[in-house]
Amino acid sequence: MKDESAKLNITPPPETSAGIHAVTNALRHLFGKMGVVRATRGMLTLNQKGGIDCQSCAWPDPDHRTINEFCENGAKALSDEATRKKIGQEFFASHSVDELSSKTDHWLNQQGRLTEPLILREGSEYYEPIKWDDAIALIANKLNNLASPDEAIFYTSGRTSNEAAFLYQLFVRRFGTNNLPDCSNMCHESTSVALAESIGLGKATIRLEDFEQTDLVIVIGQNPGTNAPRMLSSLAAAKKAGAKMIAINPLPEVGLTSFVDPNPQHGNPFSVLGFRPAKLADIHLPVRIGGDMAVLKGLMKFLLERERRVPNSTFDHEFIAAKTEGYDELIATLDETSWDEIYTASGLSREQFEEAGEMIAASNGFITCWAMGVTQHVEAVATIQDIVNLHLLRGAIGKPGAGLCPVRGHSNVQGDRTMGIWEKMTPVFRDNLEREFAFDTPERDGLNTVESIASMRDGRAKVFFAMGGNFAAASPDTKAVSHALQNCDLTVQVITKLNRTALTPGRTSIILPCLGRSEIDRQASGDQFVSTESTMLNVQMSKGIFEPASDLLQSEIRIVCQLAKATLGDESEIDWDGFAADYDRIRDTIERVVPGFDDYNERVRVPGGFYLPNPPRERNFPTASGKAHFRPSVLEKIDLPPGRLLMTTIRSHDQFNTTIYGLDDRYRGIDGGRHVIFMNEADIAKHGLSDRQLVDITSHFDDGERSVSGFTVVEYKIPAGCCAAYFPEANPLIPLGSRAKRSFTPTSKCVVVSVRPAG
Numbered sequence: 046m047k048d049e050s051a052k053l054n055i056t057p058p059p060e061t062s063a064g065i066h067a068v069t070n071a072l073r074h075l076f077g078k079m080g081v082v083r084a085t086r087g088m089l090t091l092n093q094k095g096g097i098d099c100q101s102c103a104w105p106d107p108d109h110r111t112i113n114e115f116c117e118n119g120a121k122a123l124s125d126e127a128t129r130k131k132i133g134q135e136f137f138a139s140h141s142v143d144e145l146s147s148k149t150d151h152w153l154n155q156q157g158r159l160t161e162p163l164i165l166r167e168g169s170e171y172y173e174p175i176k177w178d179d180a181i182a183l184i185a186n187k188l189n190n191l192a193s194p195d196e197a198i199f200y201t202s203g204r205t206s207n208e209a210a211f212l213y214q215l216f217v218r219r220f221g222t223n224n225l226p227d228c229s230n231m232c233h234e235s236t237s238v239a240l241a242e243s244i245g246l247g248k249a250t251i252r253l254e255d256f257e258q259t260d261l262v263i264v265i266g267q268n269p270g271t272n273a274p275r276m277l278s279s280l281a282a283a284k285k286a287g288a289k290m291i292a293i294n295p296l297p298e299v300g301l302t303s304f305v306d307p308n309p310q311h312g313n314p315f316s317v318l319g320f321r322p323a324k325l326a327d328i329h330l331p332v333r334i335g336g337d338m339a340v341l342k343g344l345m346k347f348l349l350e351r352e353r354r355v356p357n358s359t360f361d362h363e364f365i366a367a368k369t370e371g372y373d374e375l376i377a378t379l380d381e382t383s384w385d386e387i388y389t390a391s392g393l394s395r396e397q398f399e400e401a402g403e404m405i406a407a408s409n410g411f412i413t414c415w416a417m418g419v420t421q422h423v424e425a426v427a428t429i430q431d432i433v434n435l436h437l438l439r440g441a442i443g444k445p446g447a448g449l450c451p452v453r454g455h456s457n458v459q460g461d462r463t464m465g466i467w468e469k470m471t472p473v474f475r476d477n478l479e480r481e482f483a484f485d486t487p488e489r490d491g492l493n494t495v496e497s498i499a500s501m502r503d504g505r506a507k508v509f510f511a512m513g514g515n516f517a518a519a520s521p522d523t524k525a526v527s528h529a530l531q532n533c534d535l536t537v538q539v540i541t542k543l544n545r546t547a548l549t550p551g552r553t554s555i556i557l558p559c560l561g562r563s564e565i566d567r568q569a570s571g572d573q574f575v576s577t578e579s580t581m582l583n584v585q586m587s588k589g590i591f592e593p594a595s596d597l598l599q600s601e602i603r604i605v606c607q608l609a610k611a612t613l614g615d616e617s618e619i620d621w622d623g624f625a626a627d628y629d630r631i632r633d634t635i636e637r638v639v640p641g642f643d644d645y646n647e648r649v650r651v652p653g654g655f656y657l658p659n660p661p662r663e664r665n666f667p668t669a670s671g672k673a674h675f676r677p678s679v680l681e682k683i684d685l686p687p688g689r690l691l692m693t694t695i696r697s698h699d700q701f702n703t704t705i706y707g708l709d710d711r712y713r714g715i716d717g718g719r720h721v722i723f724m725n726e727a728d729i730a731k732h733g734l735s736d737r738q739l740v741d742i743t744s745h746f747d748d749g750e751r752s753v754s755g756f757t758v759v760e761y762k763i764p765a766g767c768c769a770a771y772f773p774e775a776n777p778l779i780p781l782g783s784r785a786k787r788s789f790t791p792t793s794k795c796v797v798v799s800v801r802p803a804g
């Protein structure tokens with residue numbers, strides 16, 4: 046499945062991210078796939094008020110928008126969806142599923158948009174066309190013949206709009222199950238669990254304008270230059286206003302250290318005209334993989350010692366007394382944690398803690414941003430709670446320029462959860478849903494992603510339905526998840542592009558092709574729009590402008606409504622046809638069920654949309670006691686036997702999750718290949734390997750070993766004992782059983798591996 050190794054070219058990483066190079070790259074992508082006129086139209090509406098909400102990340106849009114509020118990777122996402130290339134029945138008649146399975150993810154994506162519903166019948170080797178009505182009837186029939194609704198799994202990826210997500214969960218719960226796993230289970234679930242316990246709301250407490258008022262930004266376990274490039278403009282604005290920045294990352298990511306704003310209209314002194322890069326991070330702490338908990342405990346311990354030396358110099362005692370609980374317990378655990386443990390686990394020195402600690406102590410307010418480098422670890426929940434602990438000690442929450450900023454990934458993953466896509470339900474949501482629709486919701490919690498895989502593998506779940514995403518490639522333990530899917534009676538994908546999941550089919554498999562966000566959505570009452578929620582709780586409309594890739598595409602909403610009608614039949618009193626005809630009706634219903642959406646239809650039409658209520662931002666903590674909680678924890682050591690390394694999995698600059706746009710990773714100096722393993726110079730020597738050598742990688746877990754072969758060693762600045770490879774190529778190595786405590790997130794950022802010459 047490799048199409049690249051002969052062409053792999055490795056050079057030192059560049060010193061600067063974004064800038065003019067990124068703009069030209071963006072345009073090349075757009076024009077290449079879409080044609081000049083379409084590309085220009087698309088670009089001019091991306092992230093504009095009333096335009097298309099960019100598919101590529103959940104970073105919010107500024108109030109005052111410039112004409113080009115997009116980045117290189119947003120341009121790639123748009124051109125990838127709005128490509129003119131298409132695949133229909135002729136393509137599938139000439140390529141068997143077996144043949145397609147041997148192609149790379151890059152090749153599959155390049156073939157273009159899906160154009161008609163397809164079915165792979167039991168025993169057949171080829172997908173063939175099927176009429177919409179027949180496909181829907183077949184799925185409904187299968188669902189209705191299950192022994193229990195709990196034998197079906199309904200996955201969601203994070204691109205689904207608020208409106209589609211709300212109806213989808215309504216259908217699933219009315220059908221009778223809470224089996225609603227989603228990509229969030231593999232993403233920021235640790236954040237949601239940690240923040241809900243600590244501050245009563247599992248979301249960010251800041252808004253974009255806080256970046257201009259802050260003294261310090263800490264970016265931990267996140268690579269904004271690639272995965273949220275528009276965030277670099279906020280970081281540059283913070284720096285311009287005099288803020289400091291600390292980057293905590295095993296890799297010296299170029300996007301964290303230096304940046305040229307590609308957007309001259311941002312009025313940045315470092316604009317493309319001047320070509321002078323802005324220095325971003327003042328301090329880079331090259332933490333060992335999985336050492337973040339030790340870093341945070343070290344920073345808190347440093348601040349505690351400082352406070353003890355000069356009382357009232359460091360902690361915000363007024364805030365702590367009035368607004369928090371659990372301070373004494375936190376201090377006790379900090380006292381119990383020794384500096385030696387902290388240095389060993391973090392890989393950092395006393396000087397590094399002093400320098401960073403003084404910077405935090407000197408700030409009036411600071412913001413901490415984090416993403417997958419923190420959430421995908423065994424101790425992720427406790428680590429995120431240590432981020433909160435650090436903020437609470439300094440009173441750095443709920444005041445201008447200070448607060449928590451988990452940076453969500455998919456462009457509406459946060460909105461989907463707000464709309465009830467979750468294997469559980471809050472009591473308020475359950476009550477409101479039952480009142481609005483007069484039915485008893487299923488009581489039992491459903492299955493999350495990891496539990497769903499186990500359930501399909503063991504034959505307990507028999508139907509897998511996916512609203513977007515690429516479950517087979519995105520999940521851990523590729524072999525296990527493929528077997529699990531193939532063990533189902535029926536698998537269904539609502540998707541835009543052919544992907545690996547459609548090629549690891551159940552006994553029968555159906556592809557339902559849907560509209561992308563950039564396309565016009567025409568329904569009985571006229572052209573429709575949808576809405577999404579950014580990582581900072583801003584809800585906005587998104588309206589497509591392009592003619593759909595095919596007349597046979599349907600909106601996600603219409604698909605849900607058809608399926609609900611066919612499955613629930615006369616049993617359902619819900620007006621599915623009305624919802625599909627006019628999305629305003631869905632929003633009117635959401636308003637009655639989900640708190641914070643008052644006057645939804647009116648406010649979402651205001652340019653720029655509206656913000657959902659955010660009590661922690663006002664220092665009101667909606668926990669049981671009304672106070673924020675210090676959550677102490679014990680520093681857990683990661684056992685690394687001799688000869689082993691800790692491996693993390695990362696995204697390249699040329700992919701969106703499992704969608705591979707190209708084979709380059711410009712900011713890390715990689716050109717033409719993805720099967721690489723980044724290793725420290727000393728480790729390469731210690732393992733008797735050499736730079737550019739081909740190797741096999743084996744992961745070790747208590748249930749056995751997993752291997753991949755044919756990866757090229759790349760010598761890189763990464764702490765000793767650590768290594769990195771790309772997601773999803775390294776996913777076969779991630780054990781299904783290894784997950785974050787309490788959030789069940791697969792530990793994709795911390796896998797114990799050994800490396801040996803390719804055999």
Ligand SMILES: Nc1nc2c(c(=O)[nH]1)N[C@H]1C(S)=C(S)[C@@H](COP(=O)(O)OP(=O)(O)OC[C@H]3O[C@@H](n4cnc5c(=O)[nH]c(N)nc54)[C@H](O)[C@@H]3O)O[C@H]1N2
Binds near residue numbers: 416453
């Ligand atoms: N262009 C583009 N944009 C995207 C995506 C994409 O694939 N492409 N994906 C979207 C999604 S769904 C998400 S969730 C986000 C993901 O955004 P990120 O979280 O930024 O993505 P990752 O590449 O997984 O890498 C995280 C960073 O964590 C670092 N890291 C790895 N292990 C550790 C560790 O143990 N400790 C610390 N401190 N750091 C560590 C890595 O070096 C890397 O810099 O981006 C979203 N936006």
Ligand SMILES: Nc1nc2c(c(=O)[nH]1)N[C@H]1C(S)=C(S)[C@@H](COP(=O)(O)OP(=O)(O)OC[C@H]3O[C@@H](n4cnc5c(=O)[nH]c(N)nc54)[C@H](O)[C@@H]3O)O[C@H]1N2
Binds near residue numbers: 231520561772
């Ligand atoms: N090893 C490792 N594994 C990881 C991660 C990691 O860092 N390391 N990250 C995890 C994270 S953070 C996430 S979020 C998951 C991502 O998991 P998923 O969300 O399941 O995967 P994606 O690759 O984003 O999904 C891409 C597919 O979505 C479909 N699609 C695109 N646009 C639309 C649309 O508008 N509607 C519909 N219905 N379908 C659409 C396309 O067919 C495309 O093939 O992966 C997780 N897996």
Ligand SMILES: [Mo]
Binds near residue numbers: 228231233453
């Ligand atoms: Mo994600």
